[in-house]
Amino acid sequence: MEQKTQQHDEIVIDLGELFALVLRKIWLIIAVGLVVALGAYLLSKYAITPKYQSTTKVYVMNKQNEGAGITYSDLQSSTQLTKDYMTLVTSRPVIEQVNAELGLDMKYKQMVDMISVKNPDNTRILSITVEYTDPFMAKKIADAIRIASADHIKSVMDIDQVNVVEEANIPEEQSSPNTLKNTILGGFIGVVITTIIICLIFILDDTIKTPDDVEKHLGLSVLSTIPVQTEIDDSGNIRNRKSKKNKR
Numbered sequence: 001m002e003q004k005t006q007q008h009d010e011i012v013i014d015l016g017e018l019f020a021l022v023l024r025k026i027w028l029i030i031a032v033g034l035v036v037a038l039g040a041y042l043l044s045k046y047a048i049t050p051k052y053q054s055t056t057k058v059y060v061m062n063k064q065n066e067g068a069g070i071t072y073s074d075l076q077s078s079t080q081l082t083k084d085y086m087t088l089v090t091s092r093p094v095i096e097q098v099n100a101e102l103g104l105d106m107k108y109k110q111m112v113d114m115i116s117v118k119n120p121d122n123t124r125i126l127s128i129t130v131e132y133t134d135p136f137m138a139k140k141i142a143d144a145i146r147i148a149s150a151d152h153i154k155s156v157m158d159i160d161q162v163n164v165v166e167e168a169n170i171p172e173e174q175s176s177p178n179t180l181k182n183t184i185l186g187g188f189i190g191v192v193i194t195t196i197i198i199c200l201i202f203i204l205d206d207t208i209k210t211p212d213d214v215e216k217h218l219g220l221s222v223l224s225t226i227p228v229q230t231e232i233d234d235s236g237n238i239r240n241r242k243s244k245k246n247k248r
Helices: 002-024 026-047 072-080 082-089 092-102 108-113 135-157 179-204 211-218
Strands: 052-061 115-118 125-132 161-166 228-232 238-242
Touching: 002 026, 002 179, 026 179, 052 135, 082 115, 082 125, 082 135, 092 108, 092 135, 108 115, 125 135, 135 161
Parallel strands: none
Antiparallel strands: 052 125, 052 161, 115 125, 228 238
């Protein structure tokens, strides 16, 4: 029981020393955090090309009985086929048609990566979003994809109509990079990494610096100490002088 208590006390003392060390180095931790945050800000502001998002929306209705009203069966069928419509939006014929019309000269995968298609829950609306480096071109691409995909969906799925819910907008603000988010995240990462390094150095440092370390690591009692005094000679150089302390 006594041995467990001693071990527990040692852990508490170690944590206290570690906490005190972190407090003494808090200026270094904050400085590194500010430097990393500044680096993240400059990188986001000037090194990364900004991108803009433009979104257009369409409404797809699979009307089975021509000339009749919309039935519950039509609504249920359209909802189940929404995933098929989403796949057709980014199909190769649609992408190649848009690529040719706008003269983008981009590869198929490159264009697909900048297009995202979403379907809000319990709706038959498809939201098509294009992310591009130019806001005006992002709008053109989104509108072109909406038109081309509507024709392709009607042709493949044999449905009557794909209605336009919302034309693509001209984005006023960039979607990425998020400068504020990256700056805060960079500062946080700098603080965390610096703190971890300081803690690791403290934990892995097993050198003896004080008489207490001798008793703690070697289990020996210190009988006497030899302090080291520094003096400055006539030429301005620092020299050490050891004053011996005899033990009885």
